[in-house]
Each structure stands twice: as C-alpha cells, then as structure tokens.
Amino acid sequence: MFSPIASLPGFDSPIEMLLACHDKVRRFAGLCPRLEQHVALHGADEEARAAAASVLRYFQLAAPLHHADEEEDLFPALRELGDASLTARIDELDAEHGHLGELWYCVQPWLEAMSQGARHPAPPELGAFATLYPEHASREEREVYPAAVRLPPDRLAGIGQRMAQRRGAR
Numbered sequence: 125m126f127s128p129i130a131s132l133p134g135f136d137s138p139i140e141m142l143l144a145c146h147d148k149v150r151r152f153a154g155l156c157p158r159l160e161q162h163v164a165l166h167g168a169d170e171e172a173r174a175a176a177a178s179v180l181r182y183f184q185l186a187a188p189l190h191h192a193d194e195e196e197d198l199f200p201a202l203r204e205l206g207d208a209s210l211t212a213r214i215d216e217l218d219a220e221h222g223h224l225g226e227l228w229y230c231v232q233p234w235l236e237a238m239s240q241g242a243r244h245p246a247p248p249e250l251g252a253f254a255t256l257y258p259e260h261a262s263r264e265e266r267e268v269y270p271a272a273v274r275l276p277p278d279r280l281a282g283i284g285q286r287m288a289q290r291r292g293a294r
Contacts, residue, residue: 168241
C-alpha cells in the first residue's frame with residue numbers, strides 16, 4: 125500500500141531538488157485518502173500508524189523547508205527578473221502557501237492520532253488537502269519553475285547553498 129521514499133537530487137541542482145520535493149508532496153498528500161480508506165477497513169493498525177507517521181514527518185519537517193526555499197530564495201530571485209506576469213503568478217502561489225498551511229493545521233491532529241493508533245474520523249478538510257497541495261505543486265511547476273532557466277548560474281548555486289544550510293547540510 126505504501127512505497128518507500130526515493131532519494132533527492134543534490135543541492136547543486138536546486139530546481140531538480142524542488143521538483144523532487146513536489147513528487148513527495150504528491151505521494152504523501154495522495155496517501156491521506158488511501159489512509160482514510162485503509163483505517164475504515166482495518167482500523168489504525170501498524171501499517172496505518174506507519175503511513176500516518178511518514179505523512180506527518182514529511183509535512184512537519186520537509187514541507188516547511190520546501191516552502192522556505194521558495195519564499196526566501198527562489199521566488200525573490202524570480203521576482204528580480206522584472207517579469208510582471210511571472211511576479212503576479214508567484215504572488216498568487218506564495219499566498220496559497222498560507223491556505224495550504226491552514227489545511228495542514230486541520231489534518232495534522234488526525235494524522236497524529238492515527239500514528240498513535242487512535243481511530244478518529246478524518247477531518248472534512250482532508251479531501252481539499254489531498255487535492256490542493258498536489259495541484260499547487262503542479263501549478264508551480266508549470267507557471268513558475270520554468271523561469272528559473274533565466275537565473276544566472278551563480279544565483280542558482282546560491283539558492284542551492286541556502287537550501288543546504290537550511291537543512292544543516294553545509
């Protein structure tokens with residue numbers, strides 16, 4: 125039911141690393157409805173507890189770092205390109221991070237309960253969380269990330285360095 129985590133590209137390829145994070149967003153957000161179905165059939169068994177713990181770990185640790193990578197480094201660099209249309213899309217996507225955080229705030233207690241073996245009804249926001257997070261990632265990939273090819277190589281390298289520092293890797 126649940127697949128292992130694939131490795132990420134290195135910090136010397138920051139855009140590829142962000143894309144790999146999006147793959148994890150899709151995987152872990154998509155796991156939520158499957159977890160809800162599994163718990164309805166099997167209760168909060170060991171498999172459900174492990175799955176809930178992995179979703180929690182991703183969205184508590186990695187997702188905030190990913191948002192910081194975008195909000196503190198990538199988005200400001202792309203705004204400096206001076207493309208009004210691109211900046212408008214970035215602003216919309218940046219604002220969506222707040223809404224996604226609100227959905228996470230509603231889903232997190234349910235996942236915490238599942239990870240501890242408690243069986244509670246899923247929050248009504250679970251469907252929106254599982255749908256909107258991957259849609260947001262896909263939209264960033266379509267509308268914003270392609271502009272990163274216009275960034276100077278040293279700027280991309282700096283973004284990668286900051287991503288590594290944020291994670292204590294350098």
